Amino acid sequence: MSNELFQQPILSDSMQVLQCLLPRNVLSSHEKQQLDNRLKGFQGEELFAELLQRNSAENQLILHNLRLETNDTEFEMDCLALQNEVIYLFEVKNYEGDFLYDDGKWFVVHNKKEISDPLAQLQRSEMLLKQILQRLNLNIPIQGYVVFVHPNFQLYQAPLGKNIIYPAQLERFLKKFSAHNAPLQHWHQNVMNRLSAMHVANSRHTRLPDYDFPTLRKGVFCQDCSAILSRSGRDFLHCQNCNVMESLEGGVLRLTKEFVVLFPDKKITTRKIFTWCGEIVSMKVIRRILRKHFEVVSYNRGTYFIFKSE
Ligand SMILES: [Zn+2]
Numbered sequence: 001m002s003n004e005l006f007q008q009p010i011l012s013d014s015m016q017v018l019q020c021l022l023p024r025n026v027l028s029s030h031e032k033q034q035l036d037n038r039l040k041g042f043q044g045e046e047l048f049a050e051l052l053q054r055n056s057a058e059n060q061l062i063l064h065n066l067r068l069e070t071n072d073t074e075f076e077m078d079c080l081a082l083q084n085e086v087i088y089l090f091e092v093k094n095y096e097g098d099f100l101y102d103d104g105k106w107f108v109v110h111n112k113k114e115i116s117d118p119l120a121q122l123q124r125s126e127m128l129l130k131q132i133l134q135r136l137n138l139n140i141p142i143q144g145y146v147v148f149v150h151p152n153f154q155l156y157q158a159p160l161g162k163n164i165i166y167p168a169q170l171e172r173f174l175k176k177f178s179a180h181n182a183p184l185q186h187w188h189q190n191v192m193n194r195l196s197a198m199h200v201a202n203s204r205h206t207r208l209p210d211y212d213f214p215t216l217r218k219g220v221f222c223q224d225c226s227a228i229l230s231r232s233g234r235d236f237l238h239c240q241n242c243n244v245m246e247s248l249e250g251g252v253l254r255l256t257k258e259f260v261v262l263f264p265d266k267k268i269t270t271r272k273i274f275t276w277c278g279e280i281v282s283m284k285v286i287r288r289i290l291r292k293h294f295e296v297v298s299y300n301r302g303t304y305f306i307f308k309s310e
Contacts (some may be wrong), residue, residue, distance in 0.1 A: 004018045006063040006196055009045040009078075011038070012150045013261075014206040020258040023221035023228075026211050044094025045078050051149075055174040055207055059083060059181035067200045070131045074203055080195070082140075083181045089129060089144040090203055091122045096150045101157045102172045109156065118146045119162055135192055182257070213263060219278030231280055252281060252289045267304040268294065 009017065013301055018035045026037070049064060056062075060083035069078040079090040098109035106115045126144045133140055147165045148155070158164070165173050220229045222239040229251065232238035237251045246254075256268060259276050266272065270287045277286070293304035 004093055005199075009049050009064045011042055011068075012065070012206070013202060014208055015039075015042075016261050017208055020261050021209065021211060021216075021225040021304055023219075024176075026207070026209055026213075026216065031209060035251060036239040040094050041092070045092050047094075047149050048079065048090065048092045048147060051170060051174055052178075055171070055178045059184050060178065061084055061184065062194055063192060064198060067203065068128070068132055068195070068198055069200050070128050070135070073128060074200060074205065075125050076203075077129070080192075083178075084186075086143045087133075087140050087142050087191075088177075089122070089126060089130070089142055091118060091125065091144065091146045093118055093146060093148050093153075094150050095148060096152050098154045098156065100217065101155055101159055119164070121144050122163070132195075132198070138194075140190060140191065171281075202283060211262070213266070213272075215278075220255055220280065222246075223254070228278070229280075237280075248281060249283070249289050249292075250278060252286060253293060256290070256294075268306070269302070269304045 015035065015038050018027065018031060018074060019039070022035060025093065044165070045064065046301065052062065060081050062082075063077075063080045066080055067074060069075075078092040081088040081090070089175065099115075100107045100109050104117065107113065107115055108115060108201060122144045126142050129142055133142070138168065143163075145163045145165050148167055149170065151167050153167055155164075155166070155217055158166075173259040220237055221227065222229055222244060223246070224244055225239065225242045227239055227241035229239050229246065230246075232245060235248050237246045237248055238244075239246075252273065255277050256273055259266070259273065269289070270283055270290060273286050274281070274283050290305045293308070295308045296303050297306055
């Protein structure tokens with residue numbers, strides 16, 4: 001079994017749905033905030049994954065965004081690495097700005113707001129992971145770290161002796177982390193396979209808003225600012241708000257993928273995508289683009305498209 005799914009940080013299905021709904025006027029301010037926080041965190045995870053990859057030796061196995069469950073309790077781990085005889089658990093934080101640590105509590109400096117304790121979160125994940133390993137009869141020590149990746153993160157009165165990696169230490173830590181690892185053995189892959197097989201794809205805690213195709217706002221929206229795009233010449237789409245250009249083909253493909261994320265059970269048809277894109281691209285052009293990138297399925301009343309099987 002390959003762990004391809006966990007090789008890069010990936011947004012959960014529900015967050016992808018929220019992301020596709022964002023420009024379509026159905027999200028509450030709470031959902032927007034939730035998405036915003038998640039995307040910020042996700043950027044941090046991507047940055048960490050990139051640094052890890054750049055420094056990575058061959059002799060380690062890595063899983064991103066693994067969500068497990070034990071005793072009815074779900075938990076998600078940003079990054080899990082197995083090397084030598086130890087499992088490393090990284091809780092990645094993309095916090096930006098000045099923070100204060102005071103007697104076990106964490107505060108944002110500028111508004112004195114208390115935030116949840118990342119060390120407590122790490123401890124919780126460590127404890128739950130330990131339970132799972134015990135259940136699998138795996139006796140592997142866990143070493144956890146909270147990693148702050150944003151270059152503008154500053155923690156005042158930082159506690160000593162805690163497993164925290166600060167932005168300025170990150171490169172140094174990863175260099176050391178990836179050096180002199182013993183070669184991987186069969187059991188390493190076996191452990192990671194067993195853990196990833198337990199992945200909980202859909203969290204029980206996410207509730208998505210109701211939406212349906214007819215009432216959602218149609219159009220092609222800017223990836224950067226969510227403003228509606230207009231045609232620019234024959235082959236391009238243009239955002240008047242941030243002056244970004246996107247190829248027509250790229251835009252139609254992106255919108256088709258969004259359509260699939262939001263409506264996994266609906267068939268991809270030329271007319272559906274034509275409507276979905278706000279009718280700014282002709283049926284003929286949409287058909288050409290879909291034919292090029294998807295597989296055509298014909299049935300007695302017409303045709304629809306499916307992803308090409310590799
Ligand atoms: Zn824009």
